[in-house]
Amino acid sequence: MEDEKITKCLEAAQWAPSASNRQPWHFIVVRDERTRKKLSDMHPYGRFMRESPVVIVVLGDPKKHPKYYLYDPSIATQNLLLAAHAQGLGTCWMGVINTPFEEDMKRLLNVPERMRIVCCISMGYPDETSTSDRRELAEIVSYEKL
Ligand SMILES: Cc1cc2nc3c(=O)[nH]c(=O)nc-3n(C[C@H](O)[C@H](O)[C@H](O)COP(=O)(O)O)c2cc1C
Known part of the structure; x- marks a missing residue:
């Protein structure tokens, strides 16, 4: 996969909003x-x-923001997924934080004790088109009051 496409995805993540602009995130690009x-x-x-x-491993850093170290990397990840989609790439978000294997992954990737692995994102050119579904707007949206 082209480096330029990955860089565009990372730039989209880089420009995500973050609480107090602390940017408590880091991204490990794994090709090996x-x-x-x-x-x-x-x-x-x-x-x-x-x-x-390509797999992009998304880290959150509680030292940079003790309250939003999980939210902000998640927002950045969504930006990354949208940039990937816009470039014709397929992705899958795989949750890692608070799983029994988070520590094993941290050891494998030299992630320091204080940081958390939020998720892994696989990226590639999709060889199939898949369908999905969502709950209806009428079910999930209210106006003025619940
Ligand atoms: C926090 C989170 C964790 C997820 N973990 C996994 C996972 O471990 N494995 C996987 O195949 N998909 C995972 N997904 C993807 C969801 O299964 C997927 O978004 C959902 O089924 C809807 O499908 P769609 O996004 O293709 O429409 C995860 C998504 C989120 C947001």
Whole structure:
């Protein structure tokens, strides 16, 4: 996958809003096949990581913002997914924080004790078009009061 496309995705993440503009995030770009396979083996729902050419591991840093270190990287991740989609790339968000394997992943990637792994994002060119669904607006939106 082209470096320029990955950079565009990372720039979209970089420009996400963050509380007090503390930007409590870091992104590890993993291309190495063995590392992707190890990540995939650790994650019970993470098979995409061995199949896709790039995995971006999203970290949150409580030292940069003790309250929003999880929200802000999540917002940045959504920006990243949208930038990927706009460039014709497919992605999958795989949750990591508070799982039994978060510590194993941290060790594998040299992540310091204080930081958290929010999620892993697999990225690649999709070889299929998938469908999905969402709850109806009428069910999830209220006006003026609930
Ligand atoms: C916090 C979070 C954790 C997720 N974890 C996984 C995961 O571990 N494995 C996976 O295949 N998809 C994961 N997903 C993707 C969701 O399953 C997916 O977004 C949802 O099923 C709706 O599908 P769509 O986004 O393709 O419309 C996760 C999404 C979020 C937001």
